Amino acid sequence: MNNTNAPLYIHLWNGEAYRIPSSFWKGPIANFENHQGDNFRLVRNTDNTIVLYTASGGSYSFDSSHRLTSIIDTTANNTISFSYSNNLISCLTDTASRAYTFSYSSGLLSSVQQINGTCGSPGSTVRRVLYGNNGQSLTSVTDPGNRVTSYAYQATSGTVAPWLLSRITFPTGSYSNYTYTAYAMGTTANSYRVTKQYVASSTNVRTRESDFQYSNGAGDRVNNSTVTSYNGTATQPISFTTYSFSFAGVTMNVSDSNHQFARGIQDRFGLNGEIPREIVLVSAANLWYWTNAQPGTGWNSLTKWSLASWKPSPTVANYGSAPWGNINGWQDTKAKWIWWDPNAATSTSVGSTWFRTTFTLPVSASIGIEATADDSFTLYIDGKHILAGNNWSTRYYNTTSLGAGVYALAVAANNAQGAAGVIASVRDLATGNVIFRTDASVGSYTNFYRYDLWGNLIYSRSAISPAANWYHENFNSYYNDGLQPGFNAFQDTFSQIQGTSPDNPWSVQGGLWQVQSGVGFMDNNFTSGWTRIQGTGSFTTNGDVGVMVNGVTGVGEQWGKGVPGSLNTSMFTRITVRFASDSGINPSVNVLYTDSTFDAFTLAGGTGQGKYQVQSFTLIANKIISSVRLATNSNINSKTAQWDYVTVANEIAGSQWDNLGQYSGTETTGQQEANFAWANITRSDLSLQANVFITKQVNASDQRVGIFVHHSTANYKWMLVLHNTGSGIYLEITDEFYGTWPPNGDPGMVSCPLNYGKWYTFNMTVHGLLVTGWAAAPGMTTCNVWRYFSSQSPAYGGTGFGLYAGGYNARFDNVTVTTVSPSITGAGFSNSFISGGAPSPTLHTSLAGSAQLQNGTGTTPIESYYSYYNWGGLFKQQNRYDPPGLAIDGSAGAWCGHDTNSCSTSFSTSRANDIVIVYTLEALDLKTNCTFSVSDTAGLLWTARSAVVWGNGGRDQIQEFYAKSTSPLSSDTITE
Numbered sequence: 001m002n003n004t005n006a007p008l009y010i011h012l013w014n015g016e017a018y019r020i021p022s023s024f025w026k027g028p029i030a031n032f033e034n035h036q037g038d039n040f041r042l043v044r045n046t047d048n049t050i051v052l053y054t055a056s057g058g059s060y061s062f063d064s065s066h067r068l069t070s071i072i073d074t075t076a077n078n079t080i081s082f083s084y085s086n087n088l089i090s091c092l093t094d095t096a097s098r099a100y101t102f103s104y105s106s107g108l109l110s111s112v113q114q115i116n117g118t119c120g121s122p123g124s125t126v127r128r129v130l131y132g133n134n135g136q137s138l139t140s141v142t143d144p145g146n147r148v149t150s151y152a153y154q155a156t157s158g159t160v161a162p163w164l165l166s167r168i169t170f171p172t173g174s175y176s177n178y179t180y181t182a183y184a185m186g187t188t189a190n191s192y193r194v195t196k197q198y199v200a201s202s203t204n205v206r207t208r209e210s211d212f213q214y215s216n217g218a219g220d221r222v223n224n225s226t227v228t229s230y231n232g233t234a235t236q237p238i239s240f241t242t243y244s245f246s247f248a249g250v251t252m253n254v255s256d257s258n259h260q261f262a263r264g265i266q267d268r269f270g271l272n273g274e275i276p277r278e279i280v281l282v283s284a285a286n287l288w289y290w291t292n293a294q295p296g297t298g299w300n301s302l303t304k305w306s307l308a309s310w311k312p313s314p315t316v317a318n319y320g321s322a323p324w325g326n327i328n329g330w331q332d333t334k335a336k337w338i339w340w341d342p343n344a345a346t347s348t349s350v351g352s353t354w355f356r357t358t359f360t361l362p363v364s365a366s367i368g369i370e371a372t373a374d375d376s377f378t379l380y381i382d383g384k385h386i387l388a389g390n391n392w393s394t395r396y397y398n399t400t401s402l403g404a405g406v407y408a409l410a411v412a413a414n415n416a417q418g419a420a421g422v423i424a425s426v427r428d429l430a431t432g433n434v435i436f437r438t439d440a441s442v443g444s445y446t447n448f449y450r451y452d453l454w455g456n457l458i459y460s461r462s463a464i465s466p467a468a469n470w471y472h473e474n475f476n477s478y479y480n481d482g483l484q485p486g487f488n489a490f491q492d493t494f495s496q497i498q499g500t501s502p503d504n505p506w507s508v509q510g511g512l513w514q515v516q517s518g519v520g521f522m523d524n525n526f527t528s529g530w531t532r533i534q535g536t537g538s539f540t541t542n543g544d545v546g547v548m549v550n551g552v553t554g555v556g557e558q559w560g561k562g563v564p565g566s567l568n569t570s571m572f573t574r575i576t577v578r579f580a581s582d583s584g585i586n587p588s589v590n591v592l593y594t595d596s597t598f599d600a601f602t603l604a605g606g607t608g609q610g611k612y613q614v615q616s617f618t619l620i621a622n623k624i625i626s627s628v629r630l631a632t633n634s635n636i637n638s639k640t641a642q643w644d645y646v647t648v649a650n651e652i653a654g655s656q657w658d659n660l661g662q663y664s665g666t667e668t669t670g671q672q673e674a675n676f677a678w679a680n681i682t683r684s685d686l687s688l689q690a691n692v693f694i695t696k697q698v699n700a701s702d703q704r705v706g707i708f709v710h711h712s713t714a715n716y717k718w719m720l721v722l723h724n725t726g727s728g729i730y731l732e733i734t735d736e737f738y739g740t741w742p743p744n745g746d747p748g749m750v751s752c753p754l755n756y757g758k759w760y761t762f763n764m765t766v767h768g769l770l771v772t773g774w775a776a777a778p779g780m781t782t783c784n785v786w787r788y789f790s791s792q793s794p795a796y797g798g799t800g801f802g803l804y805a806g807g808y809n810a811r812f813d814n815v816t817v818t819t820v821s822p823s824i825t826g827a828g829f830s831n832s833f834i835s836g837g838a839p840s841p842t843l844h845t846s847l848a849g850s851a852q853l854q855n856g857t858g859t860t861p862i863e864s865y866y867s868y869y870n871w872g873g874l875f876k877q878q879n880r881y882d883p884p885g886l887a888i889d890g891s892a893g894a895w896c897g898h899d900t901n902s903c904s905t906s907f908s909t910s911r912a913n914d915i916v917i918v919y920t921l922e923a924l925d926l927k928t929n930c931t932f933s934v935s936d937t938a939g940l941l942w943t944a945r946s947a948v949v950w951g952n953g954g955r956d957q958i959q960e961f962y963a964k965s966t967s968p969l970s971s972d973t974i975t976e
Contacts, residue, residue: 001050001066003087010052012038029525029543035496035503036272039455039844046527046543055454057843057872074843074872083119091119108133137162147171155180156192164192173202185220207232221245253281259307261287261442271505272496274455278447280463286357286436288313290340295354300410301383303358312441313355314342316421321345323419324374329395331370335437337421344420355422356410359436366401367435371424377413379424392421399429448681450490452481453503454844459489459681470856473819475829477848479838479868482660483814485848487829490681490817494518494661502663504679509715511667511675511805518660518813520572521563521628524645533629534558537638546643550632557641558631560592567648569619570757571693571811573778575599575628576616578644578841581606585634587641591648593623602633609642611870614841619648621778622757663812665805667698673715673736676708678802684710685825687765687818688801693811694722694756701726703807707762708736709771710789712798718789719804720764720773722754729754731783733764733773738793748787753780759813767824820851826858830880837867837876846872889914890969898924904975907936914965916940920976922957934961938972 001007006025009017016037024030024044032042039055048064057074067087071080078095088107092100099119103111111130117123132140140150148171155166155178169175179196197210209230217223227241237257244251253264264281289310299305315336320326323345324337338355341348371379374392378385381400389396413422425437445463452458456478464470475487482493492503494515501515523529526546530539536551539559548557577589583606591599601617619625625648632641649660667675690707697703706721716737723732723741731752734741742748752775764773769789776782789796803812822828829851839846851863863880889909896903907916920932934942940963948959 001062003065003067007066010042012040014038028527033498035453035455046525053842055456055844057840057845059842074840076871081119091122093119105133108136135162143171156182160190160192174207175200175202183214183216183220191220205232206230249275255307258304259310260289261312264442266444270451271502272451272455274449274451276449276451278449279444280447282443282445284439284441284443286359286439287441288338288355288357288438289441290338290353290355292340292351292353294352298383299354299356300380300412301408303382303406303408305356305408310356311340313338313340313438315438315440316342317345319423324392324421327372327393327395329397332425332427332434332437334434334439335423335425336439337423338438338441339415339421341420344415347418348415348420350415350417352412352414353420354410354412356408357436358406358408359426360406361402361404361435364401364403366399366429368397368399368427368429369424370395370397370427371411371422372396373411373413373422374418374420375414375416377411377422380408380410380412382407450488450504450681452478452483452491453493453495454478454481456481456845458491461489461681461683472856473852475820475851477833477850478844479846479848480841480844483816485833486816486831487818487820487849487851488816489683489686489819490679490815492663492679492815494663494813496661499661501661506663506677506679506802507800508677509674510670511665511677513663513665513677515661516664516811518572518662518811519647519649520567521625521648522645523561523628523647526643529561530559531561532558533560534631537632544644546630548630548632548641548643550634550637550639552637554635554637556632556634556639558590558629560627560629562627563625563648567625568757569593569623569625570621570759572619572625572648573621573759574616574618575601575646575648576614577603577630577646578612578614579603579641580609580612580644581632581641582609582639583607584636585632585639585641588631588633589617589646590629590631591619592626592629593620594626595623597623606641609640612642612644612840614838661813662693663803663815664809665803665812666809667805667807671715672699672702672704672806675806676711676717676802676804678708678711678800680800681817681819682799683817683819684797684799685767685819686801687763687821687824688815689761689763689817690803690815691813692760692762692803693758693813694754694760695809695811696756697724697807698809699807701807704732704804705806705808705810706775706804707764707802708804709764709766709801710793710795710798711800711802712795714794716793716795716798717800717802718764718766718771718793718795720762720771720775720785721804721806722752722760722775724754724807731773731775731785733771733785733787735789735793735795738795739790742785742787746787748785750783750785752783755780765821765823772823820853820861824857825853827853827861829861829863832863832865832878832880834865834867834876834878837865839868839872840870843868843872892974902975904973907969907972907974909965909969912965912967914969916963916965916969916974917945918942918961918963918974918976920959920961924952924955930957932957932959932961932976934963934974934976936963936972936974938965938969940965940972 001010010020011017018034021032024032028046030044034040041053043051050062052060059072061070063069067084069082081093082089083091088104089102099115101113101115109131111128113128114126115122127144130142137153138151140148142148150169152167154161155164164180165178167175167177177198178194180192181195182190182192185191193214195212199208200206211228213226214222215224222245225243228237229239231238240255242253249268251266254262256262261283266279267275268277270276289307290313291310316339317337319333319335340353369386371387372389372392376390379387387396387398411422423438426435428435445466447463448461450459458476460474461471464472477485477487482495483491494502496503499517525543526541535555535557536553537549537557539548550557579587581587586605587603589601599619603615604613630643632639688707688709694705704721704723708717708719711717719736720733723730730749732742733748758777760775760777762775772786774782774784833848846868847866849865853859853861860882865878867876869875889911892905892907894903894905918934922930942961942963945960945962948957950957
């Protein structure tokens with residue numbers, strides 16, 4: 001930051017600058033939380049010192065002049081500190097207590113020295129780095145080994161010349177040259193962009209070269225750029241990398257020296273700069289390229305042909321699709337129609353288009369070629385005329401014989417009117433196999449990602465075989481991200497931009513939707529308003545932490561603060577405190593209500609000052625809070641409790657700076673059915689859960705409020721709502737705009753109370769056509785419904801889910817989506833998160849757990865869970881272990897004659913820790929007092945599992961015995 005009173009920006013470690021809101025500089029203290037790009041929290045204290053907290057728990061401290069004074073890691077045991085002279089860094093002490101001094105010439109850095117001693121008492125120099133300059137331009141850096149890297153400028157003319165780097169010369173003598181071109185920025189300035197980087201050895205031999213081209217868009221931003229790469233020997237480029245930029249995302253394509261597509265990536269940006277969707281572009285076995293410009297000689301004969309002005313051909317229709325349908329005699333039904341325009345199956349411009357591809361024959365072969373086009377075409381192989389036609393409904397066919405090698409196949413096609421397309425297939429006549437066909441030149445598969453409030457990756461769905469709809473899902477859960485740990489594929493606490501924006505992109509169909517504060521009461525500085533209820537001690541603050549100290553009269557301290565307004569516990573359901581206290585005492589937090597009743601919550605025992613704990617409690621419903629009280633609950637003199645923050649909200653505040661929000665939806669105009677907000681993770685089978693607080697009725701009749709899944713287009717969706725039918729309130733699950741509301745007695749409809757001023761939890765789980773749902777609120781019995789839906793529903797193919805406020809004003813909060821549960825995938829996660837395992841609330845990147853299914857739905861889960869020390873170090877890791885299922889490890893049997901009194905068999909197993917079960921049987925026995933016993937040569941301990949069981953009028957007897965074998969058995973003789 002600069003040293004003005006209210007800097008506009010803070011510049012981070014990676015060079016990015018973030019705007020600081022003007023409100024940050026007002027009042028005695030302030031905080032600003034950023035989740036767009038880098039995740040961090042900026043805090044201003046009463047003495048105007050500033051601390052930046054990273055998501056991982058590290059901190060950067062600034063003095064009141066905005067100078068960086070220290071960098072501290074999460075343990076608070078490793079610090080880099082800075083000293084200043086004339087507002088310039090004069091000395092730095094690293095985490096190993098080594099000191100480095102900084103020297104300047106005319107305000108410019110001239111050297112950095114590691115010294116013996118300390119910054120306060122410097123000694124001799126250990127090593128030094130020297131910096132040379134010409135004016136304000138760096139000209140050289142000399143390292144401790146006296147090796148020099150030099151810098152030259154004047155890469156262009158004009159006043160900017162001293163600032164534009166033209167060459168870096170390295171100690172080896174190799175160098176890197178830079179060339180620039182000026183681009184106008186509006187009407188008053190230029191941007192100088194690198195157009196060439198030339199890297200050469202000390203003998204002036206090129207080792208590599210990159211050329212850069214740019215295309216400006218609106219607002220002078222770069223829309224497109226191309227990087228042309230050369231190696232040290234080739235005169236032709238070895239590759240081309242093209243970029244396309246927009247606020248929606250970025251696309252990168254790599255092509256070879258002939259401009260033939262190799263690979264690509266399309267990243268789509270989320271609300272805060274994260275990447276929720278990644279499209280990986282892959283080349284087909286045979287790439288088809290097109291151009292509308294008449295190509296030069298050789299376009300249809302040369303295998304190596306520049307494709308600089310050619311583009312990959314899109315498919316426009318499958319074989320057999322409209323408008324062409326089936327073609328008499330056509331063999332390869334997997335071939336596709338291609339053209340330059342992806343909409344050409346409907347209509348496209350009139351004119352000629354040229355296509356080409358290459359193919360390889362490993363051995364000599366006779367091939368058959370079938371092709372046609374709308375409206376006419378000529379087909380060549382290595383410049384030789386093979387086929388021509390002018391009727392798209394006719395299959396044109398020819399054969400030819402070719403030797404082993406690479407060949408060019410080219411088509412000149414013309415569209416006279418309407419739709420247009422080319423379709424072709426080449427087959428090996430000896431084997432009957434298709435060698436290649438017209439198809440998509442560029443294929444793709446999509447990976448999906450979701451993140452929490454602090455930018456942590458909580459969910460990924462990676463493609464394995466998109467054609468078979470095979471994906472692999474991974475789940476992560478993090479501490480201190482606004483929700484209790486859980487394996488979610490989507491979650492939203494509506495806490496972005498100081499609690500004024502959702503965490504994820506939401507689409508609004510209708511109505512008024514806005515994020516509002518979800519904090520009813522918070523005190524995180526304890527500067528005013530607290531009065532003594534009991535005790536003779538003190539309650540003081542440093543503008544951040546409140547310190548409560550017992551007096552000397554042996555009476556514990558209790559201090560209270562009034563809560564302004566009518567704070568109803570039905571909306572703000574929880575009180576959360578972060579505290580530390582001396583050992584031997586249990587502080588408490590108490591809530592006094594306007595009807596003179598109260599809640600009293602005893603906190604965990606103290607473990608020492610500065611050792612903070614977070615605890616949260618549910619308040620009595622439908623009460624108005626009068627005041628909040630904090631107490632030491634100890635009569636021991638001078639015992640101390642520290643209070644970091646106390647907050648009343650519907651969520652658990654992870655820190656004193658949490659900005660908890662809620663999504664408010666209100667019907668404005670139009671139908672109830674059109675008032676909803678929705679999101680999408682492109683999964684139809686899922687479990688959606690949300691907290692819903694109904695504040696008031698908006699419509700006069702037929703109101704409904706709740707959640708929904710399977711949203712496709714328009715207002716179609718499968719919804720779970722509390723519905724005012726006019727004759728009562730029912731929880732109903734129905735297909736909006738398709739079918740009807742469930743009739744009385746249907747499992748999709750149950751009477752369910754609607755209470756204003758209560759937080760409901762709605763849950764809706766979908767597996768195929770079966771949808772189950774429930775709604776619950778404090779003090780009421782859970783309402784349950786279920787229903788099967790029709791595959792003919794317009795919503796059947798939809799994957800959108802969302803929040804519904806049709807006829808009511810409602811607040812929504814803590815929306816989560818899970819995709820793994822026994823009812824969806826046949827296997828579920830145990831969610832065995834470690835109680836009390838969270839680190840300090842300032843740490844937001846600590847993994848609470850990770851999980852995945854081993855090999856798809858129904859398979860054994862893999863799970864790991866973690867707990868941490870308060871400073872962020874890993875304390876414990878627990879892994880789920882599922883032993884193999886029960887299986888038969890061996891079997892044997894023997895039958896012996898009536899004239900014997902015992903019977904034996906040989907028995908072997910392959911595994912340890914087996915349970916060996918023996919059934920002893922005596923059949924057609926004339927005696928009624930027969931007894932059984934079992935022994936074996938391995939010396940196992942045999943136990944009768946049952947008494948003798950009789951049958952057949954007492955002539956048959958059977959009894960079961962068992963023993964445990966700790967080792968595999970080999971030819972063990974078991975005798976009855």
